[in-house]
Amino acid sequence: MSEVHVTRRARLRERCEAQGGPAGAALITLPANIRYLTGCAPAGPAALLLTPEPRDVLLGSPDTTAAVTDESLRGSVLPVTRGDPAAAAGELAAGAGVDTLAVEEHHLTVARHRALADAAPRLRLTGLACAVEQQRLVKDEEEISALRVSAEMTDHALGELLESILVGRTERHLALELERRLIDHGAEGPAFPTSVATGSHAGIPGHRPTDRRVEEGDFLSVCLGARYRGYRCQIGRTFVIGTAPATWQIELYDLVFAAQRAGREALTPGTEYRAVDRATRHVLDAAGYSDALDPSTGHGVGLEFREDPRLCPDAMGKLDACVPVTVEPGVHLPGRGGVRIDDTLVVRPQADGGPELLTITTKELLAL
Amino acid sequence: MSEVHVTRRARLRERCEAQGGPAGAALITLPANIRYLTGCAPAGPAALLLTPEPRDVLLGSPDTTAAVTDESLRGSVLPVTRGDPAAAAGELAAGAGVDTLAVEEHHLTVARHRALADAAPRLRLTGLACAVEQQRLVKDEEEISALRVSAEMTDHALGELLESILVGRTERHLALELERRLIDHGAEGPAFPTSVATGSHAGIPGHRPTDRRVEEGDFLSVCLGARYRGYRCQIGRTFVIGTAPATWQIELYDLVFAAQRAGREALTPGTEYRAVDRATRHVLDAAGYSDALDPSTGHGVGLEFREDPRLCPDAMGKLDACVPVTVEPGVHLPGRGGVRIDDTLVVRPQADGGPELLTITTKELLAL
Missing domain, CATH: 3.40.350.10 (Creatinase/prolidase N-terminal domain)
Incomplete structure (x- = not known):
C-alpha cells in the first residue's frame, strides 16, 4: 500500500x-x-x-x-x-x-x-x-476492489435477512440484525446508520429505525452498506410484506424502478452530473411526484459515505470513468409509505460494458 | 420541555x-x-x-x-x-x-x-x-434523570451479557450484542462505540472490537453506555474468564479498583478537577504504572459523550454539585492485557450523601 x-x-x-x-x-x-x-x-x-x-x-x-x-x-x-x-x-x-x-x-x-x-x-x-x-473523485482499481468487497458483504447480509421471518419485528431490530450480519461477513462496520422503514415510514430517505413493527401489507424499505478498508457502498431495496402487493404498490414500485433504471443508464463518462439527476427525476416528475422528491438522486461513495459528485439539479461537472456513485430515487407518500431503490455503480465507458453494478441484489418487487 | x-x-x-x-x-x-x-x-x-x-x-x-x-x-x-x-x-x-x-x-x-x-x-x-x-456543565434534575435512565439501561444490558456463555465469542459479536440489548431496554442507541477487549487487548482505552475470541484465562474488559433523550452515560468493567483468576490478575484488579475508589471518593463540590485526577492517578503511580496511564482519568458526560470537565493533570477549575463525571482509571500491560473500571457519578454535597453512583453493576472481580 x-x-x-x-x-x-x-x-x-x-x-x-x-x-x-x-x-x-x-x-x-x-x-x-x-x-x-x-x-x-x-x-x-x-x-x-x-x-x-x-x-x-x-x-x-x-x-x-x-x-x-x-x-x-x-x-x-x-x-x-x-x-x-x-x-x-x-x-x-x-x-x-x-x-x-x-x-x-x-x-x-x-x-x-x-x-x-x-x-x-x-x-x-x-x-x-x-x-x-x-x-x-476518480478511484483506482484498488479502491474499486474495496468497494466491490463492501458491496458483496452488503448483498449477503441483505439476502440472509430476506430469508427470515419479518412480520412482527421492529425496525430497530431489523436494522441491528442487518448490522450484525454485515460484521459476520467481514465488514469493519456499517458504512452509515442502517435505515429500516416499514408501513407509513417506508420510502423516507435516511429514516431512523423506530419501534414500529412490520405488518402484513406494508411496504418495507431498507438501506444499508458495509465498510471495508474504509470504503463504503450503499444499497436500498423496497419489499412488500404479505402474499401479494396491492395495485398502488405495484404501480409506485414500477415507477421508481423505471426512474432508477433511467439514472443507471445515464451513467456514462462525459455525462453531466445534472443530466444523470434529470434522467432519474424526469420519470418521477412526469408522473406528478415532483413535490415528493429529494434534493438529490445520487452521490459519490468512497472513504466517506457521501462524497462528490452530487447528482442534483444544480451540480456542476461531468462524470469520469472509475467514479463510483449511487443512483437512489424514491417517492414517499405521507401516511401511506413509499419506495426507494438504491444501487452503487462504477462509471465505465460503453466499450467496457457500461456502468458496473456493484450491488447485485434483485430489484424485482419481492413479496415477503 | x-x-x-x-x-x-x-x-x-x-x-x-x-x-x-x-x-x-x-x-x-x-x-x-x-x-x-x-x-x-x-x-x-x-x-x-x-x-x-x-x-x-x-x-x-x-x-x-x-x-x-x-x-x-x-x-x-x-x-x-x-x-x-x-x-x-x-x-x-x-x-x-x-x-x-x-x-x-x-x-x-x-x-x-x-x-x-x-x-x-x-x-x-x-x-x-x-x-x-x-x-x-451543571445539570438540572431533568438532565440527571435522563442520565439515570441511561445508566439503568446500561446496567441491564451488561448484566444480561454476564449471564451468557462468553468463551469462544469474538469481541465484535459481544459488542454488537451489548448494543442490541441497550436498544432492547429502550435506549436510542449506544452513547459511543461499544468497546470489548479480551486477552492482550483488555484494558486498552477505547479499544475497537476485533475478531479475537474470548479464551479461558483472559481478562475481558467492556465499556459501554446507553443514549437516552440524547444523554450518555458510561460504564466499564473488567472480568476474568475461567474458574479462578491468576494472582497477577487479582493484584492488578485490586490496584485499579483502589485507584478508582480514590477517584470516586474525591468527588465533592469545590474539589479541583486535577485533584480528583491526582487522587486516582496517585494509587497507580505509586505502584509503578505511571508510564501505562492515560492522559485523563475521567470526564464530564451529558449530551456529548465526552464533555467538560476533564479530569487530568492540567485541568483548571473546581467541581460543582450536579456535575456528572466518569471516573475511569485503567492499566494496560502490553502483551498481557489489563484492567479498566469506569463509573458515571453525579457530584453531590456530603450533606446529601456524597457522590451519586449511576452505574451500579458490581465492581467485584467476577470470574465468568
Missing part, C-alpha cells in the same frame, strides 16, 4: 507547488483525506504536512502515529500529546523554511486556524480548497 | 448582552448546544440565532425545522434548502438591526465563517467561546 500513498502525495504536492510556489506546503486535516494519503485512519485530531522537500510528516495523538503502517511515513510521524497537531505542524513548517501553507478551510475551525496562525506567525496561510477531495 | 429551553436561552442571552451590548446577538451551531437550547437534534448543519429582542430563530434543513417540538420556537423556524444556515442567520440578524454577532469559533469552519461574513458584511463577528458548554 505504501507506494500507492507515496504516489497520491506526490500528485497532491505537484498541485500545491503549481499553486503555492517553491516554498509552499499543504496541511491536510480532514480525516478521510489523511487516510487517503497515508492509509492511516486518525484517532482524534491529526494533521499531515506535505512540504516540497519532499518530507511528509503525520502529526497526531500517539494512538494515531503508532498505527501508521505506511513504510514511507515511518520515521516521519510526530506524536502530539498536548495542543493541536495542526498548530504543531505550522511550527514545523515555519522551522523548515516554508513560507506559504495551504490549509483545508472547509475542515479547520476558526479556533484551530487561529491556533495555527499564532503558533507560526510568519507563515502565510492560504486555502487548499477541496484539492484532496477532487483527487479522490 | 418548552419552558426549560426558554429559560436556558434566557440565561445565555443575559450573558451575551453583558458581553455584546444591547445590539449583540449570538449564533449557536454546535449540534449538542442547539439541542440543549431547543430540544431539537439537528439533521445536518443548523444554526440557532439568539437576538436581544428576544426572538430566537432556528435555521436548518427542512427535516430539522420540521422536528421542532418546542412550542416557544414554533413560528420561529426557517427551513434552509440551499447554502449554509449560518450565513442565512447572519443575513437575518443584520436585517434585524443586530451589529455584533458572537459565533462558536471552536465549531464553525473557516469556510463557513467566511460565508457568514460575506452574507452579512456589516455585521461584526466576535467569539462566543464555549459559553453554552459552560452553561451545560
Whole structure:
C-alpha cells in the first residue's frame, strides 16, 4: 500500500507547488483525506504536512502515529500529546523554511486556524480548497476492489435477512440484525446508520429505525452498506410484506424502478452530473411526484459515505470513468409509505460494458 | 420541555448582552448546544440565532425545522434548502438591526465563517467561546434523570451479557450484542462505540472490537453506555474468564479498583478537577504504572459523550454539585492485557450523601 500513498502525495504536492510556489506546503486535516494519503485512519485530531522537500510528516495523538503502517511515513510521524497537531505542524513548517501553507478551510475551525496562525506567525496561510477531495473523485482499481468487497458483504447480509421471518419485528431490530450480519461477513462496520422503514415510514430517505413493527401489507424499505478498508457502498431495496402487493404498490414500485433504471443508464463518462439527476427525476416528475422528491438522486461513495459528485439539479461537472456513485430515487407518500431503490455503480465507458453494478441484489418487487 | 429551553436561552442571552451590548446577538451551531437550547437534534448543519429582542430563530434543513417540538420556537423556524444556515442567520440578524454577532469559533469552519461574513458584511463577528458548554456543565434534575435512565439501561444490558456463555465469542459479536440489548431496554442507541477487549487487548482505552475470541484465562474488559433523550452515560468493567483468576490478575484488579475508589471518593463540590485526577492517578503511580496511564482519568458526560470537565493533570477549575463525571482509571500491560473500571457519578454535597453512583453493576472481580 505504501507506494500507492507515496504516489497520491506526490500528485497532491505537484498541485500545491503549481499553486503555492517553491516554498509552499499543504496541511491536510480532514480525516478521510489523511487516510487517503497515508492509509492511516486518525484517532482524534491529526494533521499531515506535505512540504516540497519532499518530507511528509503525520502529526497526531500517539494512538494515531503508532498505527501508521505506511513504510514511507515511518520515521516521519510526530506524536502530539498536548495542543493541536495542526498548530504543531505550522511550527514545523515555519522551522523548515516554508513560507506559504495551504490549509483545508472547509475542515479547520476558526479556533484551530487561529491556533495555527499564532503558533507560526510568519507563515502565510492560504486555502487548499477541496484539492484532496477532487483527487479522490476518480478511484483506482484498488479502491474499486474495496468497494466491490463492501458491496458483496452488503448483498449477503441483505439476502440472509430476506430469508427470515419479518412480520412482527421492529425496525430497530431489523436494522441491528442487518448490522450484525454485515460484521459476520467481514465488514469493519456499517458504512452509515442502517435505515429500516416499514408501513407509513417506508420510502423516507435516511429514516431512523423506530419501534414500529412490520405488518402484513406494508411496504418495507431498507438501506444499508458495509465498510471495508474504509470504503463504503450503499444499497436500498423496497419489499412488500404479505402474499401479494396491492395495485398502488405495484404501480409506485414500477415507477421508481423505471426512474432508477433511467439514472443507471445515464451513467456514462462525459455525462453531466445534472443530466444523470434529470434522467432519474424526469420519470418521477412526469408522473406528478415532483413535490415528493429529494434534493438529490445520487452521490459519490468512497472513504466517506457521501462524497462528490452530487447528482442534483444544480451540480456542476461531468462524470469520469472509475467514479463510483449511487443512483437512489424514491417517492414517499405521507401516511401511506413509499419506495426507494438504491444501487452503487462504477462509471465505465460503453466499450467496457457500461456502468458496473456493484450491488447485485434483485430489484424485482419481492413479496415477503 | 418548552419552558426549560426558554429559560436556558434566557440565561445565555443575559450573558451575551453583558458581553455584546444591547445590539449583540449570538449564533449557536454546535449540534449538542442547539439541542440543549431547543430540544431539537439537528439533521445536518443548523444554526440557532439568539437576538436581544428576544426572538430566537432556528435555521436548518427542512427535516430539522420540521422536528421542532418546542412550542416557544414554533413560528420561529426557517427551513434552509440551499447554502449554509449560518450565513442565512447572519443575513437575518443584520436585517434585524443586530451589529455584533458572537459565533462558536471552536465549531464553525473557516469556510463557513467566511460565508457568514460575506452574507452579512456589516455585521461584526466576535467569539462566543464555549459559553453554552459552560452553561451545560451543571445539570438540572431533568438532565440527571435522563442520565439515570441511561445508566439503568446500561446496567441491564451488561448484566444480561454476564449471564451468557462468553468463551469462544469474538469481541465484535459481544459488542454488537451489548448494543442490541441497550436498544432492547429502550435506549436510542449506544452513547459511543461499544468497546470489548479480551486477552492482550483488555484494558486498552477505547479499544475497537476485533475478531479475537474470548479464551479461558483472559481478562475481558467492556465499556459501554446507553443514549437516552440524547444523554450518555458510561460504564466499564473488567472480568476474568475461567474458574479462578491468576494472582497477577487479582493484584492488578485490586490496584485499579483502589485507584478508582480514590477517584470516586474525591468527588465533592469545590474539589479541583486535577485533584480528583491526582487522587486516582496517585494509587497507580505509586505502584509503578505511571508510564501505562492515560492522559485523563475521567470526564464530564451529558449530551456529548465526552464533555467538560476533564479530569487530568492540567485541568483548571473546581467541581460543582450536579456535575456528572466518569471516573475511569485503567492499566494496560502490553502483551498481557489489563484492567479498566469506569463509573458515571453525579457530584453531590456530603450533606446529601456524597457522590451519586449511576452505574451500579458490581465492581467485584467476577470470574465468568
